Every structure is written in structure tokens, then in C-alpha cells.
Amino acid sequence: MSKRDIELLNKNNVGDETHRELLVAQAHIWNHAFSYINSMSLKCAIQLGIPDIIHNHGRAMTLSDLVNALPIDDKNKGLDCVYRLMRILTHAEGTKLNRVFNESMASDARLVISTVIENCKGVFEGLKSLVDLEGGTRTVAKSVANAFPEINCTVLDLPHVVEGCEGGKNVSYVGGDMFKFIPPADSILHDWSDDYCIKILKKCKETIPSKENGGRLIIIDIVMDHNRDHKSYETQLFMDMLMMVGVDGKERSEQKWAKLFSNAGFSDYNIIPILELRSVFEVYLNPPLPQNFK
Incomplete structure (x- = not known):
């Protein structure tokens, strides 16, 4: 050739x-x-x-x-x-989208929990155990465990989510349904916005000690506030629509959060508004009054 x-x-x-x-x-x-x-x-x-x-x-x-x-x-x-x-x-398998979504949630959680740990150390002081409901990516529990080695952290999520997860020195994983069982702890982290919120809160109430014994429910979630700057409040409105369409849930004002806590049997709460769109709640349970109290 x-x-x-x-x-x-x-x-x-x-x-x-x-x-x-x-x-x-x-x-x-x-x-x-x-x-x-x-x-x-x-x-x-x-x-x-x-x-x-x-x-x-x-x-x-x-x-x-x-x-x-x-x-x-x-x-x-x-x-x-x-x-x-x-x-x-x-x-349409959607596995790539699933991975991207999970990583975006983990990235969001890393930013939020790092801010909470840096600016709200008092929220975790005195705790010996903590449960992260629907822990998913385990980002929150791992961050708390690393920052506070004296706290034993447990991640509760559906069995298939925690299957194969390896625990550490002060991190463990439990497969289960938070509507049926929540491991005992001093503090419970969760981020849930739907019609079953009160059921979850009541389950939380069954597992945590009273306020005088150091027990508290920690929630990181949106508090709707029209007094915020225009863009921040508009973003909260967007999130509320997303909750309504996506999971039949809602974002709540402080008054609506307070009503949920009261209906679930909690007696007091504190809000720390350090996360721009979201806030940190500390929700407390006072001990029951004696039967002979008049």
C-alpha cells in the first residue's frame, strides 16, 4: 500500500x-x-x-x-x-440524581451543624447521649460526636438506610421507625415538617428526661418571619411551597411551632435565630406535678 x-x-x-x-x-x-x-x-x-x-x-x-x-x-x-x-x-433509573440530592443534603447539613457547634456550644453542654432522627447521611451525628466526644450519638433511620453503616467510638446506628420507637437519650435532633409532627414530638417526649435533669429536644428548622429581609422571607415562602407540594408538609411561624410543642405535651422552648433561614430550638419537658398538688 x-x-x-x-x-x-x-x-x-x-x-x-x-x-x-x-x-x-x-x-x-x-x-x-x-x-x-x-x-x-x-x-x-x-x-x-x-x-x-x-x-x-x-x-x-x-x-x-x-x-x-x-x-x-x-x-x-x-x-x-x-x-x-x-x-x-x-x-429512568434516577440513581445519579439520587446521589446528587444526597450529597447536596449532606453539604447543607455540614454547613448548618458546623455553625451550630461553633456558635451554640451551650446547646450540647451537659448531654451524655443524643439521637439524630432520620439521620440519613449521618453528617450531623458525626459532627457532634467529633466535637463532643463525651456525647454518645445514635442515628435512627429506616433499616435499609443504616444497613452497612459502621459505628465509631461514640456513634452507633439503629434501624427502626421513629413513629414506633425512639432510643432513650438526653437530646433528640430532628427536622420534620408534615402532619405527623405531633406524633413524632410525643414519641420524643417519651424518651427524654425533664428540663431539670438536663433533657431537651433540639430542632433545626425554619421559623417563618415576615419581618426578615425581603429575599430571606421570600426564600422561606419558596420552601413552604416546596414542602406543600413535595411532602404534604409546611413551614411554620413561631406561634404555630409553640402550638405544636404545647399539643405534644412540652412546656417550654427557646429559639436561637443564628442560621439566617433556619433557627435552633431547645424544647423542654417539665416534670409532672405531684398527684396531691392543688
């Missing part, structure tokens, strides 16, 4: 490679252009009630059983349409 033939072959190969790269790039552009179809498909599935139907079925469900349970008239046409709808939903 002559030198010229080799040059022509290499030139053609380069041209083919360039075409392949352009076609791959074109496919990626189409993917970005049509990516909204993922969320629209999910919306369609929710409007049809597919998640509830599968959940209520209680076991593996065939496509034909799913179609028969749907409120559609033309079952034959529906079979093909639902198959194609479910195909795109099962293809």
Missing part, C-alpha cells in the same frame, strides 16, 4: 469518526430536548392512579392486571399505551 493510499485511508477514518461524534452529539441534543417527557410521563402515571394501584395490590402485578384496574374504557388500546408508559418510567 502506497503512502498516498495510507493517507487517504486515515483521512476517511477521521471523517467517519467525526460523523460518528456528530451523530452521538445529535442524539444527546434530542435527549435534552425531550427530557421533559420523563416528568410528564410521571405526571400521567400519577393522574391515572398507577402508584396507588400497585401499592394497594400488595405484590408483583402484571401489565394486564394493571390495565384492568385503570379507569380506562378501551382496555386493548390501553394495554399498548400503558406498556409504553411504564417502559419509559422503569428506564
Whole structure:
């Protein structure tokens, strides 16, 4: 093969490679252009009630059983349409988004808890044990454990979340349901905003000592305040809408927080507004009055 033939072959190969790269790039552009179809498909599935139907079925469900349970008239046409709808939903694994979300939550927690530890050391003084409800990324418990080695920290979360987590000198992990059981401790950290808040608070009340014995409930959460600067309050409003749409929850004013604490049986609280959008709560439980008290 002559030198010229080799040059022509290499030139053609380069041209083919360039075409392949352009076609791959074109496919990626189409993917970005049509990516909204993922969320629209999910919306369609929710409007049809597919998640509830599968959940209520209680076991593996065939496509034909799913179609028969749907409120559609033309079952034959529906079979093909639902198959194609479910195909795109099962293809959208979402593992990358899950990792990004978890890391963003961990990053947020690192910033918040480092500020709390630096500026609110008194919140943790005198504590011997602490439970982090829905500890998830374990960021809060690890930070507290490192800063206060005398505190034994426990992370409580669902079994599959804490499975495989290795404890340390003063950090341990418990798999469970916070609506049923919370390990005894002097202080409990949690960040929860939904209709079950009082149930959680009552469970917390069962496990912590009274105020005179050093027990306290520590909450890091938003306190809605229209007297803040415009941007900060607007961000709190955004968070409230996110809670309403995403988890059927809400952000609360100090008055609404106080009502929750009272309804759950707590007697006193203190707010430390050092986190701009969020505040640190110390919630206390006074000992019950003697039975012969009049």
C-alpha cells in the first residue's frame, strides 16, 4: 500500500469518526430536548392512579392486571399505551440524581451543624447521649460526636438506610421507625415538617428526661418571619411551597411551632435565630406535678 493510499485511508477514518461524534452529539441534543417527557410521563402515571394501584395490590402485578384496574374504557388500546408508559418510567433509573440530592443534603447539613457547634456550644453542654432522627447521611451525628466526644450519638433511620453503616467510638446506628420507637437519650435532633409532627414530638417526649435533669429536644428548622429581609422571607415562602407540594408538609411561624410543642405535651422552648433561614430550638419537658398538688 502506497503512502498516498495510507493517507487517504486515515483521512476517511477521521471523517467517519467525526460523523460518528456528530451523530452521538445529535442524539444527546434530542435527549435534552425531550427530557421533559420523563416528568410528564410521571405526571400521567400519577393522574391515572398507577402508584396507588400497585401499592394497594400488595405484590408483583402484571401489565394486564394493571390495565384492568385503570379507569380506562378501551382496555386493548390501553394495554399498548400503558406498556409504553411504564417502559419509559422503569428506564429512568434516577440513581445519579439520587446521589446528587444526597450529597447536596449532606453539604447543607455540614454547613448548618458546623455553625451550630461553633456558635451554640451551650446547646450540647451537659448531654451524655443524643439521637439524630432520620439521620440519613449521618453528617450531623458525626459532627457532634467529633466535637463532643463525651456525647454518645445514635442515628435512627429506616433499616435499609443504616444497613452497612459502621459505628465509631461514640456513634452507633439503629434501624427502626421513629413513629414506633425512639432510643432513650438526653437530646433528640430532628427536622420534620408534615402532619405527623405531633406524633413524632410525643414519641420524643417519651424518651427524654425533664428540663431539670438536663433533657431537651433540639430542632433545626425554619421559623417563618415576615419581618426578615425581603429575599430571606421570600426564600422561606419558596420552601413552604416546596414542602406543600413535595411532602404534604409546611413551614411554620413561631406561634404555630409553640402550638405544636404545647399539643405534644412540652412546656417550654427557646429559639436561637443564628442560621439566617433556619433557627435552633431547645424544647423542654417539665416534670409532672405531684398527684396531691392543688
